[in-house]
Amino acid sequence: MTSWVVADSSIFLASVLQEGLTPKARALIKFWATTNVILAAPSLFQYEIIAVLRKNVYQGRLSLEESIKARDILLSQPMQFMLDDDLMRRAYDLSTRFNRPTAYDSQYLAVAQRLGCDFWTVDERLYNSVANDLGWVKWLGTFTG
Numbered sequence: 297m298t299s300w301v302v303a304d305s306s307i308f309l310a311s312v313l314q315e316g317l318t319p320k321a322r323a324l325i326k327f328w329a330t331t332n333v334i335l336a337a338p339s340l341f342q343y344e345i346i347a348v349l350r351k352n353v354y355q356g357r358l359s360l361e362e363s364i365k366a367r368d369i370l371l372s373q374p375m376q377f378m379l380d381d382d383l384m385r386r387a388y389d390l391s392t393r394f395n396r397p398t399a400y401d402s403q404y405l406a407v408a409q410r411l412g413c414d415f416w417t418v419d420e421r422l423y424n425s426v427a428n429d430l431g432w433v434k435w436l437g438t439f440t441g
Contacts, residue, residue, distance in 0.1 A: 301333045302408035304401070305344035306418035307436060308373060312366035313352065317418055320439045324416065327441045336411060338387075338403035339379040345370045378407050386410070394426050408432060 310321035352358040386406035391399040408415035423435035
């Protein structure tokens with residue numbers, strides 16, 4: 297049986313940038329690649345990865361060549377993107393419910409809620425703010441695979 301997983305851009309960015317959770321991000325993505333899951337995200341995902349990679353170049357953390365390689369790796373991920381007015385409304389409602397300052401992260405929550413699947417993030421603050429009510433939200437730091 298095929299199942300869905302929603303992952304935010306931070307999971308994939310952590311797999312190409314050298315961060316504390318990089319080994320876990322790579323292991324989780326590898327796990328997904330070897331199982332029968334379909335990855336999903338709001339269309340925002342693509343904008344976020346481009347923005348973060350460009351910022352890393354501007355700040356001198358990545359060379360242009362490294363960022364282009366990372367960009368191409370991330371853009372080639374097998375991801376189903378979703379965007380529609382109902383998701384935007386749901387994201388806004390979730391942002392309001394959990395008193396989030398913006399609705400960016402809530403777009404991922406809305407996609408996962410629609411698909412009835414787990415949502416994975418590197419954002420520990422987001423995880424802590426919703427995990428008690430949304431048991432399907434997972435923080436990368438807890439991944440043991």
